[in-house]
Amino acid sequence: MSEWCIGIDGGGTSCRAAVATSQGQIVGRGLSGAANILSDPPTARRHILAAAEAACREAGLDPAALSSMPALLGLAGANVGTVARDIAAALPFRESEIVSDGLIALEGALGPEDGTMAILGTGTVYLTRRAGAVRTLGGWGFQLGDQGSGARLGHALLQESLLAFDGMRPGSPLTAAVLCEFGDDPGAIVTFARAAQPADYGRFAPRIFAALEEGDAVAADLVAAAARQIDQALDAAAREGTAPICLLGGLSQAYQRHLAARHRLRLAPARADALSGAVSLCVAWQRGLADPAGS
Amino acid sequence: MSEWCIGIDGGGTSCRAAVATSQGQIVGRGLSGAANILSDPPTARRHILAAAEAACREAGLDPAALSSMPALLGLAGANVGTVARDIAAALPFRESEIVSDGLIALEGALGPEDGTMAILGTGTVYLTRRAGAVRTLGGWGFQLGDQGSGARLGHALLQESLLAFDGMRPGSPLTAAVLCEFGDDPGAIVTFARAAQPADYGRFAPRIFAALEEGDAVAADLVAAAARQIDQALDAAAREGTAPICLLGGLSQAYQRHLAARHRLRLAPARADALSGAVSLCVAWQRGLADPAGS
Structure with missing residues (x-):
């Protein structure tokens, strides 16, 4: 050795x-x-x-x-x-x-303990260990997966901004700010999306959490929907039990208080x-x- | 002349x-x-x-x-x-x-009359005429728009199939059939999505409506969510009133009975x-x- x-x-x-x-x-x-x-x-x-x-x-x-x-x-x-x-x-x-x-x-x-780790960043992925066996869930990428990720949150915000522009869904100060940033030109948002990588969408995520703190209704809906998806993923990854759940990644702090109590009670800091x-x-x-x- | x-x-x-x-x-x-x-x-x-x-x-x-x-x-x-x-x-x-x-x-x-036309196909777009003035809503394309379209429906089905694979959401005979078609390999679905054009996703749409008729729960949820988005778009495009709404496009028949009564009552065949x-x-x-x- x-x-x-x-x-x-x-x-x-x-x-x-x-x-x-x-x-x-x-x-x-x-x-x-x-x-x-x-x-x-x-x-x-x-x-x-x-x-x-x-x-x-x-x-x-x-x-x-x-x-x-x-x-x-x-x-x-x-x-x-x-x-x-x-x-x-x-x-x-x-x-x-x-x-x-x-x-x-x-x-x-x-x-060395059993438990679950969720990485909540530009993407999302879940790893869980039970009696030594490790299982990975999610992590399929932006196109079809990564529900709850910063990239998916930012993407959803741009969608809502276009829907608000057309009067199909209620807008908010946040969607108005996004539209303004693109010169109130929905075509400019579509052009942005054509070239956007997940990280480009993900850059909108911190603003969504910030707007939520200021009472923005669209931001609240987007985060609530994303948190429900993370809750569902944790239900599958962590199952019932008392083993700890560690949240990692750039959005882990921001999401914490929006998760269901059954998961919040099990949260533990990373060792x-x-x-x-x-x-x-x-x-x-x-x-x-x-x-x-x-x- | x-x-x-x-x-x-x-x-x-x-x-x-x-x-x-x-x-x-x-x-x-x-x-x-x-x-x-x-x-x-x-x-x-x-x-x-x-x-x-x-x-x-x-x-x-x-x-x-x-x-x-x-x-x-x-x-x-x-x-x-x-x-x-x-x-x-x-x-x-x-x-x-x-x-x-x-x-x-x-x-x-x-x-020559006032009214609204919805094109429900691989994409979605709404045109409305009021006192001679024509307005277009939606039609922003697959990446950020086209809610309710065949492409978005097919995309949502692949997402649900991956979530069902991971046990994050309930599966159904339809998601099982999709997974089977990709060799029960989620990676193959992700690979398909990397190259997929909207029409490639749209090809799953008729199967979703067919599965719905057979009582498939995931298909029912996907169509219900998409129909709600079309309802919201028609609320914005057609507003209140009695002017006719014409549905065109490959999915117009399939969606008809899933729309809200306030819109169904105004449906008229294209002249x-x-x-x-x-x-x-x-x-x-x-x-x-x-x-x-x-x-």
């Missing part, structure tokens, strides 16, 4: 690494750029390596030591095709275990972040306690 | 033309291929001409006579940019007046088709009774 191990949290915005002892005590951290293994594997590989080397240096270790360390990487897109296997083969670690970004977040949030989860999974894997990729 | 005039109904599937007397009596008809002035103006021009020449021949007239006839054309996309003006300049008619496809459909459906509407508008325009493009 190696003296050190390394955990990696790689996503579309940045890549973080932590070198830890074989008992899981973190001794150095490193940060680099995006590690998007689906859209740009070579850059992802480079940034994974850069973060790992920086973590070594912070730990006072020669980056050459990486070749003797086991690494556990939680990467967005790890479940698609052979991408993860290809990346693993191109990394310099002693051995590389690649799991989804959701799994290391779950491990970080819950520790640790996804990077810590990667380190914990790496330690367990090395001890033969877990088969991360198999769970 | 010319002895003859010509009306044209040009759309994305076909182009139809009718030569009529100056009193509006149709004496010859012609049919040709798609006249999509947005995506392929040269082909549109050729098909407009082919339909007009065929109408001449059926009327026993030399196609050379077209150069002495006024033409009124109802063309999809006529309201976008300078496309209509460019096409008009390239046509051989004595003079060409180009209006939207909706306007000739409205004229055909209502004749004539869009091609007849183009001829009527052409006659009125030539008599100086109407300024079609200005309405």
Whole structure:
């Protein structure tokens, strides 16, 4: 068993690494750029390596030591095709275990316990662990899924703004502000939508929650409908019971008080972040306690 | 004033033309291929001409006579940019007046009376005439509009199928059939959606109405929600009153009995088709009774 191990949290915005002892005590951290293994594997590989080397240096270790360390990487897109296997083969670690970004977040949030994690951000996805078995629900993306996400909220707001323009549904100060922002030209909203990515819609989400606080009726309806969808997802993911529910993601705070009491009563703060989860999974894997990729 | 005039109904599937007397009596008809002035103006021009020449021949007239006839054309996309003006300049008619496809459909459906026309097909759009003034509502397209359309219905069915797969919402025989069709692989549905055009979603709509007849609960919910959106649109378009409401488009029959009684009581069959509407508008325009493009 190696003296050190390394955990990696790689996503579309940045890549973080932590070198830890074989008992899981973190001794150095490193940060680099995006590690998007689906859209740009070579850059992802480079940034994974850069973060790992920086973590070594912070730990006072020669980056050459990486070749003797086991690494556990939680990467967005790890479940698609052979991408993860290809990346693993191109990394310099002693051995590389690649799991989804959701799994290391779950491990970080819950520790070794059963429970449910909901990521409420630009998209939405739910992971739940019961007697050690992990199940993923949702996460099908903006086009047909991600109900309750920031992207779907923003999309719904633009829809309501067009309906208000036509007098088909009641408008509000918020829909009036949106129309004004597009020069009171519904065609400009349609043009925006033609090129919009989920994150472009998602940028409207904080304004919807802000308008809700100011008593905006359309904002209240949109959030209530989205919260009902999240409640339904939690009913499926968390089922009945007392196991904790952790909310993560940029909208987790905003949604909290809008969820049903049966879920609110079970909410618990995350124990640790996804990077810590990667380190914990790496330690367990090395001890033969877990088969991360198999769970 | 010319002895003859010509009306044209040009759309994305076909182009139809009718030569009529100056009193509006149709004496010859012609049919040709798609006249999509947005995506392929040269082909549109050729098909407009082919339909007009065929109408001449059926009327026993030399196609050379077209150069002495006024033409009124109802063309999809006529309201976008300078496309209509460019096409008009390239046509051989004595003079060409180009209006939207909706306007000739409205004229055909209502004749000279006030009233409302709803087109319920792959998309949805509403035209209403009050004291001669025509207003268009909706028609913003699949991405942010077209509530109640076949495309939106089909899209909603795929969403419900994914939610049923995850146990987040109750499934039904219809969602089970959809999942089965995609090999019980939600990823295959997501892949389909990535490339799907509105018409691809719209192809699920007839099955939703068929399942509804067989008591399918998800189909009933989807149609009820869509019918409520159409009711709201008709509230805005038709307002209170007794003026007739004409439903056109591939789903108009299917939706009829699901609409609110306040609208059902006003439903009236279309008086004539869009091609007849183009001829009527052409006659009125030539008599100086109407300024079609200005309405």
